[in-house]
């Protein structure tokens with residue numbers, strides 16, 4: 332995992348609402364929130380996203396396009412770039428084809444095995460009304476198992492975003508939609524490296540939770556890196572403390588005599604480690620805490636109405 336180049340895969344059937352989401356999310360975060368700001372070097376794309384974001388705020392949806400929207404973006408804290416990510420959007424094809432040799436499926440599988448985070452877009456309205464959409468959910472679960480893979484050392488944030496939640500008002504419809512996605516919600520709560528979240532999103536005039544899916548991914552990964560740095564710092568402190576006791580003239584002489592590395596030399600190494608990890612922690616701790624707080628704020632009221640089984644959010 333490289334915090335400057337995180338790979339986020341957006342998965343969802345065509346017309347699930349991926350492009351609309353991207354515009355709403357980017358517009359919301361590019362305006363700046365609690366010291367964080369989303370930026371992109373690609374001015375053309377930024378202008379386009381913000382133009383559709385502004386239309387969305389008026390209740391005007393962009394026409395559906397089959398084009399997939401990719402975005403290279405960063406999240407700034409203060410004026411400094413904190414992390415960078417690539418948002419890759421996957422259209423329907425690979426979700427409906429079960430042939431593993433289909434080129435689009437193969438490409439998607441490759442992307443998924445390398446993904447740092449995945450956002451699954453599921454059209455809540457369609458799930459409630461069209462039984463054909465249920466097969467897609469099952470297929471998504473199969474694909475996601477590939478993303479989870481065997482490597483257990485890094486967390487994998489996976490968000491299930493129910494889109495068009497403004498169109499689903501009847502609790503019975505929500506129950507139907509959530510029953511259909513139960514296998515997916517189960518995977519999200521399955522533990523291991525999976526850090527699952529379930530969110531009801533709406534992008535129109537009364538936007539809901541538009542920042543949550545992306546912030547969940549970024550905050551989970553940043554938090555993990557910050558904890559790793561804290562652990563490294565604690566380890567370096569211990570070593571330095573012990574080695575300071577050991578490093579003296581006699582130790583140097585004995586080590587030289589035995590032909591082993593002296594405590595003084597190891598001390599120099601661990602002092603350098605200590606300095607580096609102090610610097611790393613200083614750069615990560617505060618932004619990670621702040622980002623977690625921003626996520627918490629944006630998450631309020633974002634859980635979908637209760638459905639079949641799984642918990643709304645798992646950590």
Ligand SMILES: Nc1nc2c(ncn2[C@@H]2O[C@H](COP(=O)(O)OP(=O)(O)O)[C@@H](O)[C@H]2O)c(=O)[nH]1
Nearest residue numbers: 345346347348349350351392393395495533534
């Ligand atoms: N009511 C409602 N409709 C939405 C919402 N998001 C997307 N849509 C509709 O879904 C259509 C397809 O969305 P799009 O983002 O192009 O889907 P994509 O193929 O997954 O990128 C849009 O043209 C809108 O009409 C939403 O939050 N609420």
Ligand SMILES: [Mg+2]
Nearest residue numbers: 350396398399
């Ligand atoms: Mg699209």
